[in-house]
Every structure is written in C-alpha cells, then in structure tokens.
Amino acid sequence: MWKFILRRFLVMIPQLFLLSLIVFMMAKAMPGDALSGQEINPRANPAELDRIREELGLNDPWYQQYARWATNAVQGDFGISYTHKTPVTDVIEDRLWNTVFLAFVTLIFTYMLAIPLGILSGRYNDTWIDKSVTGYSYLGFGTPIFIFALIMLFIFGFALDWFPSGGSVDSKVEEGTLAYFVSKINHVILPALSTALIATTSTIQYLRNEIIDNKIKDYVRTARSKGVPESNVYSRHILRNSFLPIAAFLGYEITGLIGGSVIIETIFSYPGLGQLFLSSVSLRDFSVVTAIVMMTGFATLLGTLLSDIILSAVDPRIRIE
C-alpha cells in the first residue's frame, strides 16, 4: 500500500514537469507582461521599465526563465506577485483555504442531498417519489450554474437579505473568535448551496442507478433467501455495493470543486483561488496564474490517487500492492 502510494508520487513527477512546461509556455505566449500596463502611463519612463524587465529577467530566453522559475517552485517559491507586491505563496494561501473550505462545505451539502434522495429514488423506483427526484435531476442538468447562482444571490442575498452577498468573512469580526467562524459559515452557505443544488443531481442519478442495478443482483436474492429483513437487505447489501463507486468518486469530486470554483467565486465575490485566478489572468500576473494552475494540476493528481486509495479500501476485489 505505502509502496503503491510512493510509486504514484514518483509517477507524478514527470506529469507535473510536463504540466509546468506547458503552463509556463502558455503564460509566456500571452501578449504582454506584468509591466505592459505601465507603458501607456505617461509618467512611466520606458527606459526605467526596460531596466526593471532586465532586472526581473523578463528579457532572458524562455528556458532560462523556466529553469529559474521551476527551481524556485520546487522549493515552494512561486516568486513575487506583480500586482500584489507580495510573494505568490502569501497571496495564494488565504485564498486556497477559502476555496478548500468552500469545496468542503459544498461536498457536505452535495452528499446530504444526494444520499437520501438517491436512496429513495432507487429503492422506490418508478413511484411518484422517484419521478419527482428525477424531475429535479433533469432541472439540475439543464440549468447553467451561473444563472442559478445569480438567482440564488438575488433571492437570498439581496431580496431576502438572509446571507451576505459577497466576501468570505465579515471584516469587522476578530479572527479566532466564534463570531469569526459563524461569519465564515454565513458567507460560504450561499455559494456552497448554489453549487450543491446543481452538482448533486448527477450524484443522485448515479446512486439511483446503482441501487436499481444492484437490487436485482443474485447476491441480494441470496440475502433474502437467508431470511434477512428488507431494511437490512438494503443497509447490509444493496447500499454498500451501491456506495462503492460513489465513494471512489470522492477524490475526483474534490478536485472538480477546487478546479471549478472560478464561476461561483466570481459571482459571489468570494475571495478564493478561482476568483484570484480570473483577476490574475486579466492583470497578467503570470506568477500567480502559473502557481494556481500548477496547484490545481497537483490537486487533480492527488484526487485521482485519493480515489484509487478509497476504492481499494472499500472494494476487496481491488488490491493495490
């Protein structure tokens, strides 16, 4: 098991290398650099700008720049953000925790909805319960997240004013207090719920179909032939087998949420990685952009690994050595 994890980490190295190369080249291929904006500034001295470029190494050949960047990145140093004037890691850190927190709460909402609804729908398939759940799922599939999020924001953020309409925490509360924590929760609920209400529908349908598939399997009939009451046929046999692929999907789900936070964070002005990414792209803050892409890439690989580990933990037929 540990050997397997180690091996997977070793495999990640070339993957990350390739990713970093692509990311770096693409960032370089973008027109302009962090100083381009200054060129239209009448007070900026072009000679001075060139001097700064030289100093920052922006005039060096790409492979030198890449080597410099990569060596530092491996040591956890992604350079200085041109717009924030602070180390990239500092810029990212707070945002990263905000995004992870949002992803975590979203995931909880997603499963809180998906598990009961999926079970009801699968167990009582083709009844009115199942039909309403499936109807909801179709709505979920059909509704674009950004429109739904805007509606949620309008209703609960502005019209009813139940939740704050932006930010990740109230600026007036002191860090470390209970009020701070409550404020964080308050800020995360609306974006998390908006994502969960849409994203959960695929998990509901997945669970439903797993249950419908599993409940006619031979081993379920064997369980019944032992005199196992129906409720236990579900809890000990059908559900366990139906949860298997969903549990295994958890890793991908987490990466999906971290990677897919751009839209939701922008709509709710939630200071997370996604929002930072978008603003950094428009400000041409390459060091931040590349760092975020690298981190998302790393998170994806970790998510895949996590999924494999979960699968091997819950399914005895899958052995990893």
Next chain:
Amino acid sequence: MNKAILKIENLTTSFRIGSNYHAAVDDVSFTVNENEIVAVVGESGCGKSALALSIMQLHNKQRTKSEGTINYNGQNLLTLNDTQMNKVRGKELGMIFQEPLTALNPLMTIGKQIEENLDYHTSLSKDGKKKRTIELLTQVGIPYPERTYKQFPHELSGGMRQRAMISIAIACNPALVIADEPTTALDVTIQAQILDLLKDIQSRTKMGIILITHDLSVVAEVADRIIVMYAGQVVETGSVKEIFNNPLHPYTRSLLNSIPSATHEKNRLHVIEGIVPSIAKMDRVGCRFQDRIPWIPKMAHEQRPQLHEVAEGHFVRCTCYQDFYFQAEGDESTHDITQSR
C-alpha cells in the same frame, strides 16, 4: 415411508408482462419427504427456477402472483407475510443458487455471509456464531476453514464458493434445501463432489432436497424421485427407477435420449427439436408439446392431457403417446402414425 416435509398443491405462479399475467409454473403438485432427493428436470425456460423461487417466495411481489398451496409444517407458506416468511427462509428452507460467484456478496467475507444466517435465526453469541461457521465450513469440506472465514468470494475457486454457498443454506439445519442447478456452473469432476457432499449432509441431517437440473444424468445416482417439467407443467413423475426404466412421455424420452419406443423396440427416439415456448407466447390450449412433434398430425394428439397414474407413483400427462411410433433419426420410411392398438 418418511414423513412429508413440503406438500405443494396446484401451485400456479404467473408473471406480469405488460398488463397480463402469464403462468410460468402451471398447476404443479408434489411432495417432498424427509431424507429424500426430488429432482426437478427440464430444459431451460420450463419454469424450474420460477418454481423454486415460488417456494421460497423470492419473486418480486409487484409482478408475480402465486396461487395454490405450499404446505410446510401445517401452514400454507403462500399466506404468510414477509415477516413470517423471513422466519422460515434461511431457517426451515435453505436455497443454493446456480452461480456461486454472483450469488455471494462481493464485499462481505465468507464468514460474515454465513454468520448473517445465524444472526437472524439463532441466539448464539458472537463467538458461538464464529465457532458454528468454522464448523460448517469444515463440514462442507473446505480445507482451511479459519482462513476461508476471512476471505472474500473472489478469492475462492468455483467449487469452494459453491461449498460456501451450501454452508449458508444449511447453517440453521433447515428441513428442506432447494438447490437450483448447483453444479451447472462447475467442472464435471467438481459437480460429482458437490452432489456427494449434498448426499453426505443429507445422511446426517435427514433434510429433504429439491434438486433442480436440466441434466437427467446428474440425478440418476443421487435422486429418489424425478419430476419432469415442460412449459410450466409436470409432464411425468415417478421414482428414478421407473423414469429410467420405463419413461413414457415423449419429452422424458427425449431428455433421456435414445430410449426405444414402446412399439418399435429397435428404433431410437427422434431427437426432438425446438425450445420451450416463452410464457407470453405459449399456446395453453391442447398439449403444449405438440409443436415439437411435427410429424404427428395435430388431431392425433390428446386434447387436454391430464396427469394419470400408470404404475405406483408414476404419473404421465398424456395417454396417446403409446399409440405413436417415434421416428428414429434418418429413418424416413415411417412417417405416418402407427396405430397398433
């Protein structure tokens, strides 16, 4: 004579297809006695599994209707509700399925799957259940019971899985075990071992066994009585000796293959072609077998053949068979019906 355990009378089980019900088990009656192996034979689709699952009441209730009586221990199982039936299933009646890999839960250890049976029907302690499970695994001839206890189904061979399946079925010493093609998925050598094992367990527990198979040769050595089914009906039944020595129904003869016909001793039986009709398309007027003996004109068949006794305990559905000569393969000369009586 041994005591009767299970008495089935006029059992009809129908499945709903579209908006109509179609019988897959049609007016079946038979008895299983203590210490007896009753073999149910017939081709694929003739209703053997439907019969077994009706006895266990494992059919989907929304789509299935069972009528008649299944008497066990003074009560008609068909009148019991789920809770009452759960006390019978696994405890009084055990079932062994055809495909031991799919019939076992892939996520549960063999030990747990056997213990689950004990969970609901005994008051044994945790240790007691484990002890009993190891004992069962030993009884069914599993070489390393302690190890197998902790293994998952996919870690065992087909034969071992079927042994584990048998220990689930017999965990609570049931009075009757229904084995639905227990050896079909296994190698020939293993098949014999599994049948011997069932016989061996029976000699100790005196349980009754319903052995379902499509292969008559399987039952020759182990069974006491044979029930031949065709299209949901019993077409012939009798002791193994009677059925093998004096098979009367053309279908039984075709299953036994190359048994000389009553009138022309030297001729082999025509190999009967075709398959069992599906329950929705089945013609329920007249004899259900007539389409498969096309060389005999329809009129010559009995209109509504009934089971009738020809020798003690030997019943056949049809009387006109004796008037027919069954054409041997390659024997083109005798197309017409030989009416020797």
